[in-house]
Amino acid sequence: xxxxxxxxxxxxxxxxxxxxxxxxxxxxxxxxxxxxxxxxxxxxxxxxxxxxxxxxxxxxxxxxxxxxxxxxxxxxxxxxxxxxxxxxxxxxxxxxxxxxxxxxxxxxxxxxxxxxxxxxxxxxxxxxxxxxxxxxxxxxxxxxxxxxxxxxxxxxxxxxxxxxxxxxxxxxxxxxxxxxxxxxxxxxxxxxxxxxxxxxxxxxxxxxxxxxxxxxxxxxxxxxxxxxxxxxxxxxxxxxxxxxxxxxxxxxxxxxxxxxxxxxx
Amino acid sequence: xxxxxxxxxxxxxxxxxxxxxxxxxxxxxxxxxxxxxxxxxxxxxxxxxxxxxxxxxxxxxxxxxxxxxxxxxxxxxxxxxxxxxxxxxxxxxxxxxxxxxxxxxxxxxxxxxxxxxxxxxxxxxxxxxxxxxxxxxxxxxxxxxxxxxxxxxxxxxxxxxxxxxxxxxxxxxxxxxxxxxxxxxxxxxxxxxxxxxxxxxxxxxxxxxxxxxxxxxxxxxxxxxxxxxxxxxxxxxxxxxxxxxxxxxxxxxxxxxxxxxxxxxxxxxxxxxxxxxxxxxxxxxxxxxxxxxxxxxxxxxxxxxxxxxxxxxxxxxxxxxxxxxxxxxxxxxxxxxxxxxxxxxxxxxxxxxxxxxxxxxxxxxxxxxxxxxxxxxxxxxxxxxxxxxxxxxxxxx
Ligand SMILES: Cc1ncc(COP(=O)(O)O)c(C=O)c1O
Numbered sequence: 162x163x164x165x166x167x168x169x170x171x172x173x174x175x176x177x178x179x180x181x182x183x184x185x186x187x188x189x190x191x192x193x194x195x196x197x198x199x200x201x202x203x204x205x206x207x208x209x210x211x212x213x214x215x216x217x218x219x220x221x222x223x224x225x226x227x228x229x230x231x232x233x234x235x236x237x238x239x240x241x242x243x244x245x246x247x248x249x250x251x252x253x254x255x256x257x258x259x260x261x262x263x264x265x266x267x268x269x270x271x272x273x274x275x276x277x278x279x280x281x282x283x284x285x286x287x288x289x290x291x292x293x294x295x296x297x298x299x300x301x302x303x304x305x306x307x308x309x310x311x312x313x314x315x316x317x318x319x320x321x322x323x324x325x326x327x328x329x330x331x332x333x334x335x336x337x338x339x340x341x342x343x344x345x346x347x348x349x350x351x352x353x354x355x356x357x358x359x360x361x362x363x364x365x366x367x368x369x370x371x372x373x374x375x376x377x378x379x380x381x382x383x384x385x386x387x388x389x390x391x392x393x394x395x396x397x398x399x400x401x402x403x404x405x406x407x408x409x410x411x412x413x414x415x416x417x418x419x420x421x422x423x424x425x426x
Numbered sequence: 427x428x429x430x431x432x433x434x435x436x437x438x439x440x441x442x443x444x445x446x447x448x449x450x451x452x453x454x455x456x457x458x459x460x461x462x463x464x465x466x467x468x469x470x471x472x473x474x475x476x477x478x479x480x481x482x483x484x485x486x487x488x489x490x491x492x493x494x495x496x497x498x499x500x501x502x503x504x505x506x507x508x509x510x511x512x513x514x515x516x517x518x519x520x521x522x523x524x525x526x527x528x529x530x531x532x533x534x535x536x537x538x539x540x541x542x543x544x545x546x547x548x549x550x551x552x553x554x555x556x557x558x559x560x561x562x563x564x565x566x567x568x569x570x571x572x573x574x575x576x577x578x579x580x581x582x583x584x585x586x587x588x589x590x591x592x593x594x595x596x597x598x599x600x601x602x603x604x605x606x607x608x609x610x611x612x613x614x615x616x617x618x619x620x621x622x623x624x625x626x627x628x629x630x631x632x633x634x635x636x637x638x639x640x641x642x643x644x645x646x647x648x649x650x651x652x653x654x655x656x657x658x659x660x661x662x663x664x665x666x667x668x669x670x671x672x673x674x675x676x677x678x679x680x681x682x683x684x685x686x687x688x689x690x691x692x693x694x695x696x697x698x699x700x701x702x703x704x705x706x707x708x709x710x711x712x713x714x715x716x717x718x719x720x721x722x723x724x725x726x727x728x729x730x731x732x733x734x735x736x737x738x739x740x741x742x743x744x745x746x747x748x749x750x751x752x753x754x755x756x757x758x759x760x761x762x763x764x765x766x767x768x769x770x771x772x773x774x775x776x777x778x779x780x781x782x783x784x785x786x787x788x789x790x791x792x793x794x795x796x797x798x799x800x801x802x803x804x805x806x807x808x809x810x811x812x813x814x815x816x817x818x819x820x821x822x823x
Pocket of ligand 1 (some may be wrong): 519545787
């Protein structure tokens with residue numbers, strides 16, 4: 162069974178999905194960050210594939226992308242890194258990236274390598290549903306990878322249902338029309354969150370964009386299966402602390418009462 | 427996996443010209459792009475829109491622009507050279523044909539805030555101008571490097587009431603300004619209309635902008651018919667940044683196979699110098715700013731920073747219509763270096779008394795590289811005037 166499906170089947174409390182950028186802050190940080198996130202209780206690890214022109218991202222994630230590219234990161238390198246810790250990573254790993262680098266790598270080759278590296282799902286925010294159905298759905302099914310689509314408060318009900326049908330693992334509910342790191346994004350969206358709750362979707366949904374601390378995480382958890390945190394964690398990684406310490410403190414601040422199950426490897 | 431559209435001129439319903447085009451936008455922009463896709467042809471076909479558009483082009487922009495027989499240049503190159511004088515448009519370039527069309531569309535859609543990206547500043551000025559005319563809030567994103575090299579246009583935009591926001595990421599030029607405009611759009615999707623300045627972006631922008639600019643070739647046809655008795659030239663030559671003046675100058679000739687179309691890209695310091703913006707020579711298929719087209723990029727799919735002396739051509743992509751004209755070989759793609767463009771600008775100034783924009787000078791530069799017959803009718807789209815480039819010209823006097 163896909164690890165994402167397993168997670169949502171067994172989940173008892175809100176799921177915490179933490180995003181970070183591969184190859185940041187150092188080229189070889191990719192694996193250290195993943196293991197540290199797992200150790201300190203992240204339920205899903207979402208790894209960003211750096212791109213020169215990340216149009217849906219605010220300044221913090223943009224900067225991490227630029228730094229990672231300058232560090233020499235590439236998709237081939239990311240897969241190499243992830244394969245090296247595959248046996249140690251028990252939590253589901255999701256890759257998030259813009260379409261262009263993935264297409265240059267080759268979609269079939271990408272999915273094959275992702276499956277080999279133990280990846281559970283992929284988020285490609287600028288891949289339209291039309292293109293996915295026409296060209297790529299078959300490939301994703303073949304490699305048993307979930308593609309995760311985004312919905313926003315402006316997405317119509319029919320389209321939400323279609324995104325849900327095409328997605329696996331979870332549905333990515335963007336809190337409002339915003340780029341990442343916009344603190345206002347979580348304000349006043351309860352009606353939208355309730356609407357998603359009432360739609361009886363096939364997938365659980367996670368709320369992302371603007372989730373950054375305990376209060377916003379708890380708010381998301383009231384309506385959704387959990388939330389995705391990106392910018393706030395990248396900021397934590399920018400601090401001078403070592404990765405493991407920064408990660409421990411960050412996750413502790415989001416879920417102070419969370420009991421971390423020991424990881425069986 | 428190709429999308430075969432019926433012809434080279436019109437994209438299919440998903441915005442594809444052959445293998446190029448589409449609408450690769452994150453979900454946050456889907457409603458806006460969808461709204462445009464569903465409405466642009468409907469609204470622009472209405473009598474109300476057409477008459478407002480045509481009236482403004484005539485009384486405000488000053489259309490039709492002249493088709494000028496350049497006698498001295500013709501003598502120099504032993505052929506018949508006509509200049510389509512887009513430099514005489516209000517604000518100094520063809521860009522305003524498009525901004526008039528799009529601001530009317532934005533009005534019809536009830537949008538209250540306008541954003542734009544700009545490279546040379548001509549599109550920014552043209553957008554600020556129509557926003558002043560219509561009383562709309564206007565924010566223009568411009569690369570920090572371009573703000574420096576196109577200072578007069580920055581001053582004009584401010585005087586016209588627009589807010590100019592520097593784009594500080596990447597190469598600090600047109601690509602980065604476009605990224606910032608798209609991010610603004612995502613954060614203000616409900617009330618904001620994004621006036622894209624070239625035949626780039628997600629469907630329907632490439633087709634929409636080409637249609638608004640097609641007035642250029644429509645007029646060329648009429649004017650040539652009157653002057654020579656034949657509405658078809660032998661050649662149409664235009665520079666290509668994103669490709670809007672070229673799309674407009676080619677438009678009504680694309681399906682006239684006898685007319686040779688020549689697109690001129692900016693070679694910068696030379697195609698192989700690593701400092702170039704000649705997309706068809708250096709690019710491969712990729713996705714940037716919402717459409718699949720030819721794109722300068724690394725093997726890893728990171729977009730390469732281009733270089734051109736001309737801010738308006740300093741872009742690592744071209745519109746999907748042009749990518750299709752290139753791969754189908756319907757148009758010939760040439761390039762001119764920074765130096766060749768400068769020389770062509772000085773030549774036109776001395777020979778015809780017209781100081782061209784650096785962008786347009788690239789189109790003029792290929793006169794040196796092509797052999798024409800004495801009887802050929804060569805139309806060059808003089809997309810803009812050179813006032814904005816005086817600082818660069820003075821450095822090279
Ligand atoms: C005078 C002039 N010509 C040409 C261009 C290039 O744009 P396009 O290729 O869309 O015509 C610009 C862009 O700023 C311009 O100002």
